Amino acid sequence: MSADLTFGSVPPFYREVYEILCPNQEQVDEDLLVNLLLKSSLPRATITQIWDAVDNKTGFVNRNGLYKALALTALAQNGKTIHDKLLESYAGQELPKPSLGDLGDLRSTSVKLRREKNPNILGYNYRELCDLDAIKVELMPEKKGIILKHVEYEVTSRNYKTTVLRRYNDFFAFQEMLMLRFPYRLVPRLPPKKMMGANREFIEQRRKSLRRFCNLVARHPKMYDDKLVKFFLTFSGSDMTNKIKEVFRGIPDEFMTSNLASKAKELVPMDTQQQIQNSKEHMRMLYNGVTKMKEISEKLVMRATGYACDMLQFGQELSSFSNDATSVSAWATGRSETWHHLKKGFKHLSVEYAALGDKAAQEAGDTDSEVVEKLCLFQDLLLAYKVSSVHIL
Structure with a gap:
């Protein structure tokens, strides 16, 4: 039978199922569709009939074919016979929604099947x-x-x-x-x-x-x-x-x-040797770049740490000035009251310098854990690739 679906409007549920099965807008293969329909609790013979109704003899169905299979599944759950003619009665109406249980399980099953079908493709995002x-x-x-x-x-x-x-x-x-x-x-x-x-x-x-x-x-x-x-x-x-x-x-x-x-x-593709050589060159470029970025980031951490220590020590000296208890001689100040006012200012400034030191220390810690460590992780991965590529060749 044809996989065309020309009757009825598509409910949001159909689109949700398609996005789960085909996140990259690809086609749905037979194994994936059968696994979906098994969640309907229909007999295996009925599921085979539904597949035959949408099969275009390629082993895959497009979005339209999936929607038709979902509509036929809903009709079969209501005791109807699997036939295209039944869909004609939904002209101008929303197509029926099948009961497929928890779609969360469907998502994990879909991901697993796609990875098994394409072992040459990673199939994972970060x-x-x-x-x-x-x-x-x-x-x-x-x-x-x-x-x-x-x-x-x-x-x-x-x-x-x-x-x-x-x-x-x-x-x-x-x-x-x-x-x-x-x-x-x-x-x-x-x-x-x-x-x-x-x-x-x-x-x-x-x-x-x-x-x-x-x-x-x-x-x-x-x-x-x-x-x-x-x-x-x-x-x-x-x-x-x-x-x-x-x-x-x-x-x-x-x-x-x-x-x-x-x-x-x-x-194994025909151009495997060329692909390996291209990959090795790409990884060499990445490894050299990441190594330099890591070295720069480590220097940033050292500078931020040094700056934090300097600000802390600077603030400590200002604090010691503010707490100075030595007697003030006219020989040193010329009877000026400036030193007394300066000591009050030093006390406030020491707090600000301590805060600058804390912020710089926090920056050093964040750069070390969020930048340097991630670059080290990437560098370790690239180095492992370099070693494994030697074994392959």
Whole structure:
């Protein structure tokens, strides 16, 4: 049958369903439409009839075909027979609205099916990647160990709602297993261990780097729900370093067990080598630019921090003038009352300089957390791409 819909006016519900299924104004494929119609609780045979009524023999339907399927679904729910003639009675009227349950489930199903149908396309925007998980890595206040002291980190996963303790060696073992499990994915690098003499600044920078590492992995569209990642973020037993190797020793890489392995050649475009070279050049440009931007941002933080300290010290000196209790001699002031009035002014000025110092310190903190850290995250991602592209070629 034809997918044309020439009778009746389209209710807002139809448009809402189309926007959920086709956010980029594309067509609706058979699997996606059938999954939608299954929410109507109609028999499978009836759903097949509805598809046959709108099928144009391409495996897809356009917006008009979807609207027709929705109208036929509503009629079938009311006990009507699936036939185009029934729609003619709605000339000049609003088409019937089918009952499809919660559209929130439909949205997630639609997104999942689109990603499965197009494995060569990311299928996520930045916010959706961030929503996969958020990892916090905090430094434990006391070092552990009787002879050789070591630092422990508290790792919290928003997705799994867990908090576990990890040593640096645990992160190292985790990265090692990730590279075996995902040999062609972007596995970010770890910060250096530095066995002895690590100062407070180094430990803090390493904590931030470990946090970036965890978030890049936990938000990777192919790694985030892997059992290896789940184990690292949820296992609360002892000796994590050896345990993760014991559990996942011999685990096959992802392509050995992937459903896409049998049709891998079909998914590789003819110009793949050229695309890789173009990507490498693009990433090289991005990496160099981001590195320079990060260096500039770090200098901004240093200058803002220095300015904050200067304003604070300047205000402290003014405050000491205002609180000066030494006797005033005519030899120094010529019996002028100016010093007495100046001291009152110094007191008010010291408060203003302290406020300037606080604002500069706040600016330094915001720039460090909102600019420098995000540039570091992007730099880590680009560096992982550079390393993985070497393996591909």
